[in-house]
Amino acid sequence: MPDLAKVPVTIVTGFLGAGKTTLISHLIRHAGGRRLAVVVNEFGTLGVDGDILKSCAIPDCPADNIVELANGCICCTVADDFIPTVERLLALDPRPDHILIETSGLALPKPLLKAFDWPAIRSRITVDGVLALADAEAVAAGRFAPDLAALEAQRAADPGIDHETPLAEVFEDQLACADMVLLTKGDLAGAAGLAQARAVIAQTSPRAVPIVELAEGAADPRVILGLNAAAEDDIAARPSHHDGADDHEHDDFASTVVPLGEIADPAELAARIERLAREHGVLRVKGHVAVAGKPMRLLVQAVGARVRHQYDRPWRPGEPRAGQLVAIAERERLEPQTIRAVLAA
Known part of the structure; x- marks a missing residue:
């Protein structure tokens, strides 16, 4: 008999560098017997996150169950990329018990939720929940959730300002769509920073949602999977700055x-x-490089001026020892020639 139960899908959203890939890597390793499948939606052309996840594939989530979509935001390419990918995963034998979708750090989750209403998949999958990861240190510092009173004062002083900064809008839309907020980087924020971040999230979110502190992606699957939110049926309760627009x-x-x-x-x-972060406004740098005399590949992950690097795997036989880094910035501040000059200096 065919299994007619809907496959639950968890959408993992959050700003750049909040820890989405680390969380999914942990879930892959601690699936609790679930057969997982993962869709990674990378921003730009360099698929670092997909490569990281495939390196930790296990029998319950083999590499074939990890699909990377690097052609832009999946909510903008639903018919061409998202729907065929979901149909391919549902056709796997055995069929996945749960699908995880890691959105681009710049993605707005609400348009993706609307894609689950497409007839081709509506009766076969359901959004178990939307998890929004938030960097506690950044939130506490007020980078992505500006004070509303200060904002209104600024608007009054400058009639040319008619909306939040793009970064704040992304952050607020992700919170508004969430069924649970996972607060990361608490060790960097400290107790006071964590308390401040919780207060900002509670003030910014349009509805009360659980906030769970997360260290190094080590979330208990019993807590964050199986929410049964059916979020595709609850879209109206998840407001967006872009409501009313045909697309984004x-x-x-x-x-x-x-x-x-x-x-x-x-x-x-x-x-x-x-x-690059201090002088040229680069938000995110990630990729891998070859270090002279080292047999291992160096993985680089940076959020602003916070840079992490570690050796992740040996270079494969015949694989060119060539590095690539992708840099992301607000369009008006992105200077490709300057970025190349600084990195290659």
Whole structure:
């Protein structure tokens, strides 16, 4: 007899560098017997997150169950990319018990929710829940949730300001769509920062949702999976800055890919990335590089001036020891030639 039960889908959203890939990597390793499938929607042309997840595939979530969509936001390419991908996953034998979707850090989750109403998949899958990851240190600092009173004062002083900054809009839309908020980087925020971040999220979110602190992606699947939210039936309760628009675009952001030869010193590369954040407004840098004399590939992940790097796997036989980094910034501040010059200096 065919299994007519809907396959639950968890949407993992959150701003750049909030820890989405780390969370999904943990869930893959601690699936509790669930057969998982993962869809990774990378912004730009360099699929770092998909590569990271495939490197930790296990029998309950083999590499074939991890699909990467790097052609833009999936809510903008529903018919061409998203629907065929979901149909392919549902046709797997055995069929996945649960599907995880990691959105681009710049994605608005509400248009993606609307895609679940498409007739081709409406009767076969359901949105178990939307998880919004928020960087506690960044939220506490007020980077993505500006004070409303201060904002209104600014509007009054400058009639040319008619909306929030793009970063704030993305953050607020992700919170508004969430069934649960996972607060990450608490070790960097400290107790006071965590309390402040909780207060900001509670004030910003249009409805009360659980807030769970998360360290290194180690979430208990019993807590975050099986929410049974059926979020596709609850879209009206999830307001967006873009409600009423026929579609949405990500013209506020752009990315550029920088090829790199072997480097001598990872610390020196990290210093260059920090310079890009401080002097040129680069929001995110990620990718991998080859270090001279090292058999392992160096994985680089940066959020603003906070840079992490670690060796993730050996270079494969015959694989070119060539590095690539993708840099993301607000479009008006993205300077590809400058970014290449700084990274390759």
